[in-house]
Amino acid sequence: MMGRTIFIDPGRCIGCQACVSACRECDSHRGKSMIHLDYPDEGHSVASLPTVCMHCEDPVAPCAEVCPADAILVTADGVVQQADTTRCIGCANCVNACPFGVPKIDLQAKLQMKCNLCYDRTAYGLAPMCATVCPTGALFYGTVEELRAERPGVQVADSFTFGDVVVSTGVAMVVPADKVQWPVPGGLPIVEVNGRTVR
């Protein structure tokens, strides 16, 4: 987990889309929102899940690893940048390899775009657009100590399971205290055939 990062608490998200609108204002992808806001149980529940780039640390940036054009660079501070416009060929490897479903692609422009933690702001110590406008604190930017100063006793997790693979991330999620020792399930469905996991 990075020092100053985003902490996501889906339990606080009210699905107001303020983060989606604010993200459009980011200078590095003006007019296009990179944050995803999904409703996992639409029609039955008001639960919503904001998704920013998790800035995977181990394995480091699978999107960058599968990129055939070396277009996705990782800065020394652990931020996985969006694709270099000169190099990106629009193959969508990153889009389909990302375990969190983060990168977007413009097929006409042959260009991948993704959340870069508002690098134009965070590089200067400012909070990302989404965390700045979130009215409920579902998206919090700071250190874990700053988070705990506001929310005493809060627990966070920065590892996720996909099948039997654990992915550690730079961005963390808020979890209940009794769940902190286990990685957060990534959602990859487990299919068992005759007692054997096939997916």
Add this chain to the structure above:
Amino acid sequence: MTEPPAAKPAVALRATAAGTAVSLLLILAIVFGSRRLKDFDSALLPYACATVFLAFGVAYRYTVWISSPGARRLFRQGWRSLFSAANFRRAPTALPRMAATYLGFQKFLGARSHARWAAHQLIFWGCLLAAAITLPLTWGWFTFTSSTGSGPGYEMRIWGVKILGFDSLNVLGWLMFHGLDIAAVLVIPGASYFLWRRMKDRGAITGQRFAYDLVPLILLIVISVTGLLLTFSSIFLHGGGYEFLAVLHMVSVVLTLIYIPFGKFFHIVQRPAAVGMQLFKYTARQDEQVFHCRRCGQPVDTAPYVENLRGTMRDLDLGFDAWAEYCPRCKRVLRGTAYLAHVKKGYK
């Protein structure tokens, strides 16, 4: 930025062999193309040496690049699609069409920004024209000779074979002798626009690096301006300052040629490979081999592409390659559902 890891010894060895072979081939091509150096202009020796280094650098980096799992697999699939007789029979115009729209007119850049497309087109055609003139001249492949010594009648020869005769005072002659000036006039506004954008546009400024983003633009402008000044010196200054300008021009060109394999200009070499990727996807789409998301049924991409990506992920020990069979939205929704079910049930 973190730099890519150093090439593995086996890859480095293969890349060194490829670089050596390509640069030796170029030296042979220079020797025999200039009729055993009879047509070689020794004043252009630094340029020729820089192109030999360029050949080594490009072949070395290209080999390292296509050795990484993602690039290697798409590279192979691209060539396979290119050489497939069945694909050619089904869509004979696909390759030339893609080469023209993607590499030549770069339609995808227009979808990013019209101004950037226009500026890039100016740089692209200017650089192509300059390379088409400069490289054969420095290698001694082209010669311009006059039987009367000082013209105006000239003969253009390629590898010693006369291609055309022309009068240097007519329009064709003017175009022939000012080709590099025309190239400079195309490049200067294009590169200046990008340089201006790098100073003003906050999106472009985010994460930009001097050596990677600004140096190539400065080099293009220096080459073009010093090149134009050479013409200015010969026409208006009776050659005043010509030698100094010629050295300055040569230094900037040599630096640019040496820079090509390492920096932003390497995309010139990388881009054509992307046509193979497009062809790979296009031919699978023609066969309606579309892969649909396991959960929502929306198309993810072509089936051979998804299989290829899963292979790349397995090569990289990314053990969640089965996840590539779900669309990005379903991955997020399934993660949200799992969070609801197993992490924080009260979040409803």
